[in-house]
Amino acid sequence: MTASKAMKITKGMAMAAALMALGLPVAQAEGMMASAEIKGCTDPAIHGTATLTEQVTPEGIKEVTVEMTIKGLSDGKHAVHIHEVGACEPCGAAKGHHDPGPFGQSRPDSAGDEVPAKDINHPYHMGDLINIESKDGIGAMKTTTNRVTLSPGTLTILDADGSAFIIHTNPDTYCDEESDLKKGCAGGSRDACGIIQAAAH
Secondary structure, three states, X not given: OOXXXXXXXXXXXXXXXXXHHOOOOHHHHOOOEEEEEEEEOOOOOOEEEEEEEEEEOOOOOEEEEEEEEEEOOOOEEEOEEEEOOOOOOOHHHHOOEOOOOOOOOOOOXXXXXXXXXXXXXXXXXXXXXXXXXXXXXXXXXXXXXXXXXXXXXXXXXXXXXXXXXXEEOOOOOOOOOOOOOOOOOOOOXXXXXXXXXXEXX
């Protein structure tokens, strides 16, 4: 056995041990997939698909790659977030941004609220993603995040009430403010929604 082959085997065993220590079967954590059918909130001409694939790094960190294609959006950039409930009828049923934890504040901004948000975590919600850019009516986006998982755990988006993608009318400016967030900085109104569902792999 060569030294390089022995090293690969050792790394693989270490990864497997790390996953089992977390209570996850190796096969379950590696290569889990999910998908979503994207539909317009009010405009039936907006439609598309999204796929999500989970990988595990050599250090045992779970990463999810999101790929999305949407037709019918206005040209330009549109905010994309994973929201905390798997519901799209109406699109507001998806509620706020996916951000589990005892102190999570899933509202993207607090400007204009009678009771300001306890924290202004956007753009650091677990479900905050990059913008999708549409050209000639076709939008495409690909990104990888380690803020969410498909496999079970605190950050999973496949929990009891599910999760959904929301695509907004305007771009996310990532709300980089020192004190409070400007209303609409996370994309404004909702153009499209897609419920995220586990897929066979």
